[in-house]
């Protein structure tokens with residue numbers, strides 16, 4: 001209980017310390033946002049490439065994609081991070097790259113969460129009604145054209161809620177990148193902990209991560225509303241601005257509003 | 260309507276437009292079609308009737324190549340569709356050749372299957388532009404003509420979800436016609452519709468039947484419609500033809516007890 005009592009006794013001074021450290025903390029927020037944004041973007045690209053690759057007719061392509069996904073889902077994010085940070089530089093030329101800490105973070109997060117995302121993409125493609133594939137076939141449209149013009153736009157609307165969850169997990173998982181000398185939000189919180197005590201520092205961390213997650217949720221909700229509107233399910237984005245602000249963990253906007 | 264010119268020039272005058280030769284279709288160990296033989300002449304309208312599970316949909320899906328043949332051959336315009344007989348060996352026809360043949364075949368589905376991410380107009384122009392190679396302007400003017408024919412001109416920029424079932428099905432018919440099909444497959448195209456919407460769709464189909472010489476293979480429970488448009492009715496049960504004949508003959512004076520029982524049940 002000391003911690004709790006200390007928390008309240010020290011609240012005033014702690015806030016002052018936090019204020020004094022704000023520039024570094026904001027730098028940390030910036031690094032975390034960059035890692036989550038670029039990591040998320042890389043994960044998205046990987047999700048699509050390896051998700052779609054698992055649905056193509058050519059067996060060899062499917063198998064390679066499958067192996068990639070299994071590998072990055074099956075091995076730990078921390079270990080992948082250490083490989084990129086400490087093993088990769090020791091490889092002989094031209095593989096021995098010493099990457100910048102942020103690049104390592106982005107790569108590891110993108111590869112790891114991209115492997116999970118690939119499963120989401122694959123699943124959503126499989127959830128597009130069979131009748132759509134049959135209509136494409138009856139019109140003699142090529143499988144590639146059908147995939148990009150008809151199947152993916154519908155699958156996109158289905159996959160956004162899951163991708164949104166993955167992106168938030170990626171954000172939370174990004175705290176781990178501080179272990180490869182990336183001065184992210186988590187690293188900065190660790191720094192103030194010495195002076196403010198555990199309770200205060202980690203309570204602040206909770207709030208900070210929550211707020212960043214909220215931004216992600218708003219972006220993804222907007223994308224989902226737009227995607228659903230495009231396939232004729234639900235109102236236009238301009239008519240649903242009010243529902244976008246729901247916090248992370250809340251009921252999913254588009255699904256709640258539409259059915 | 261274009262003349263019947265298969266891309267490979269394989270069409271011979273007088274040859275059946277569709278020919279089923281010893282067709283076998285199994286799903287696992289469920290034999291749905293067993294040694295089925297029949298032909299459809301160029302421009303002929305044939306209606307398939309029969310109890311649920313008798314294989315009517317399967318026949319249409321085989322022609323559209325949505326199902327793989329288990330045995331036998333189907334020829335369309337004289338050309339092998341899924342498999343060909345090469346000196347006694349049954350050889351699979353390549354996907355590319357299959358697609359070339361199926362370009363002549365259009366299908367309208369029970370549940371419309373319009374593309375929900377495209378407008379009515381885009382639904383219709385997509386394949387003419389990207390399969391037939393029409394310019395966008397050509398495809399649009401063609402689509403507009405077809406929309407007028409099916410009475411949907413005022414809805415060209417709507418999303419399918421904004422349309423009633425009957426309207427969606429009329430768009431689906433226009434979409435199929437936009438490919439200038441020589442064969443049209445209609446599988447219970449009105450059974451997903453509210454009763455008051457059935458008439459508008461059947462009226463459109465009757466017009467098309469009257470104005471074109473497209474060969475049609477029709478599955479329907481609308482017996483009056485079958486009577487109006489068909490040249491021939493084939494009664495199926497358990498994957499084989501019980502009897503066939505003119506609609507007058509089959510509906511008024513069926514020769515088999517099974518046909519009488521079936522008609523009694525649906526009429």
Ligand SMILES: Nc1ncnc2c1ncn2[C@@H]1O[C@H](COP(=O)(O)OP(=O)(O)OP(=O)(O)O)[C@@H](O)[C@H]1O
Pocket residue numbers: 286289291309310311312313314315316317318
């Ligand atoms: N994809 C499939 N997998 C397994 N069995 C199937 C499949 N499609 C059809 N069948 C079986 O094939 C048989 C014939 O089905 P089909 O749909 O052709 O009948 P139908 O005459 O169209 O019936 P209905 O009037 O009910 O539409 C049925 O026994 C059905 O269970």
Ligand SMILES: [Mg+2]
Pocket residue numbers: 315316317447
């Ligand atoms: Mg059927």
